[in-house]
Amino acid sequence: MSGSVLRRVGAGEVEALRRNAVDPRALAIASEIVLRVERGGFEAAVLEARRLGDLPDGAPPILDAAACRAALLALPGEQRSLLERTASRIREFASAQRRALISMSVSVPGGTAGHEAVPVETAGCYAPGGRFPLPSSVLMTAVTARVAGVEKVWVASPKPTAVTMAACAVAQADGLVTFGGAQAVALLALGGGPVPRCDVIVGPGNAYVTAAKYLVSAYAGIDMLAGPSELVVVADGSARPDVIAMDLLAQAEHDPDALPVLVVFDERVAMEVERALAEALAELDTRETASASIARGFWVLADSMEQAASVCNALAPEHLQLSMADPAGLRSLLRHYGALFLGDGACEVLGDYGIGPNHVLPTGGAARRSGGLSVFSFLRLRTWLRVEDSLAADPVLADAEALAKLEGLSAHSLAAWLRRLPS
Numbered sequence: 001m002s003g004s005v006l007r008r009v010g011a012g013e014v015e016a017l018r019r020n021a022v023d024p025r026a027l028a029i030a031s032e033i034v035l036r037v038e039r040g041g042f043e044a045a046v047l048e049a050r051r052l053g054d055l056p057d058g059a060p061p062i063l064d065a066a067a068c069r070a071a072l073l074a075l076p077g078e079q080r081s082l083l084e085r086t087a088s089r090i091r092e093f094a095s096a097q098r099r100a101l102i103s104m105s106v107s108v109p110g111g112t113a114g115h116e117a118v119p120v121e122t123a124g125c126y127a128p129g130g131r132f133p134l135p136s137s138v139l140m141t142a143v144t145a146r147v148a149g150v151e152k153v154w155v156a157s158p159k160p161t162a163v164t165m166a167a168c169a170v171a172q173a174d175g176l177v178t179f180g181g182a183q184a185v186a187l188l189a190l191g192g193g194p195v196p197r198c199d200v201i202v203g204p205g206n207a208y209v210t211a212a213k214y215l216v217s218a219y220a221g222i223d224m225l226a227g228p229s230e231l232v233v234v235a236d237g238s239a240r241p242d243v244i245a246m247d248l249l250a251q252a253e254h255d256p257d258a259l260p261v262l263v264v265f266d267e268r269v270a271m272e273v274e275r276a277l278a279e280a281l282a283e284l285d286t287r288e289t290a291s292a293s294i295a296r297g298f299w300v301l302a303d304s305m306e307q308a309a310s311v312c313n314a315l316a317p318e319h320l321q322l323s324m325a326d327p328a329g330l331r332s333l334l335r336h337y338g339a340l341f342l343g344d345g346a347c348e349v350l351g352d353y354g355i356g357p358n359h360v361l362p363t364g365g366a367a368r369r370s371g372g373l374s375v376f377s378f379l380r381l382r383t384w385l386r387v388e389d390s391l392a393a394d395p396v397l398a399d400a401e402a403l404a405k406l407e408g409l410s411a412h413s414l415a416a417w418l419r420r421l422p423s
């Protein structure tokens with residue numbers, strides 16, 4: 001059982017264990033790759049992909065929409081229907097979000113002001129591949145971009161499977177970059193070859209992808225820093241240990257760097273979950289990856305709701321699951337998380353696989369300052385002003401004139417003063 005169960009950590013130690021959103025080692029490596037792509041463009045990105053084994057010799061670096069459509073048509077009917085059903089649920093939730101943000105106008109002295117929500121023109125959507133290809137991330141990102149009204153949507157995913165290609169078709173992506181890593185993120189941000197320069201780059205990835213998104217934020221908007229997965233489960237005595245163990249393993253199997261955490265009010269619950277973890281790991285196909293992740297994880301004994309909330313708020317986890325008979329009391333104390341799952345029925349795996357809300361979420365404590373991917377990630381609020389009655393606007397013109405003088409900006413002051421003169 002050595003290395004196969006969570007270690008115990010005191011509630012007071014948790015703050016020090018919160019991970020950085022960007023890994024320093026990954027940042028150093030990613031910065032060199034981004035610089036090469038910045039200097040060498042598309043060819044440099046492809047060269048990096050081949051050098052790192054991300055793009056096999058002879059494999060095309062780009063697939064167009066027609067190739068993705070062909071992959072969709074070649075899929076077995078049940079797999080195609082599965083992708084389409086999942087996309088439909090994502091689309092429905094995203095459409096409701098889009099309707100929640102409307103244009104508005106308000107009267108101001110002498111006229112009207114307002115805002116309008118408009119999409120960016122081009123989006124780059126990253127979907128992890130490699131060990132476990134994630135066509136679900138293609139749907140989560142590209143479908144949401146389309147709902148927002150983005151004109152051009154490109155996906156990047158390393159060594160895409162037929163299902164990943166098909167997901168691109170279901171999401172109506174314009175093209176697919178068939179490699180990933182920092183080089184793909186840099187290509188999406190800077191553009192090159194057939195790949196357009198993207199206004200925003202979204203999607204989850206490993207530590208190098210997250211570091212690259214951080215680096216290219218000077219060139220393109222990013223949704224958030226979404227690196228290796230995290231799950232905190234708060235469990236009371238009503239929770240089933242075998243179910244909680246599998247929920248933790250469901251995140252642990254993503255990546256050796258994933259972080260599973262258990263918070264309990266009774267040490268007995270933790271011991272039961274540990275036994276269930278050891279038993280499940282012995283039979284799990286993905287135990288090599290999951291075991292490494294479990295070894296990184298830990299459990300905490302909380303003596304009250306307030307202390308449990310303090311632990312969760314300190315971690316600001318990507319996923320926070322309240323496996324409790326009555327989660328309402330704890331929910332009111334929680335402040336920082338990417339997505340919240342209330343009660344035993346709201347398992348995190350439903351969030352992963354498209355019940356509606358997006359599964360691209362902030363990690364490494366970034367939930368303290370940002371939320372998950374949504375249509376809002378692809379929208380800009382543009383404000384506008386129209387003044388038709390200069391006489392009614394005179395008080396604010398006078399204030400503008402006075403403030404400009406206060407700041408020493410003569411042209412600003414004169415621009416306001418001239419509008420106050422009789423025409």
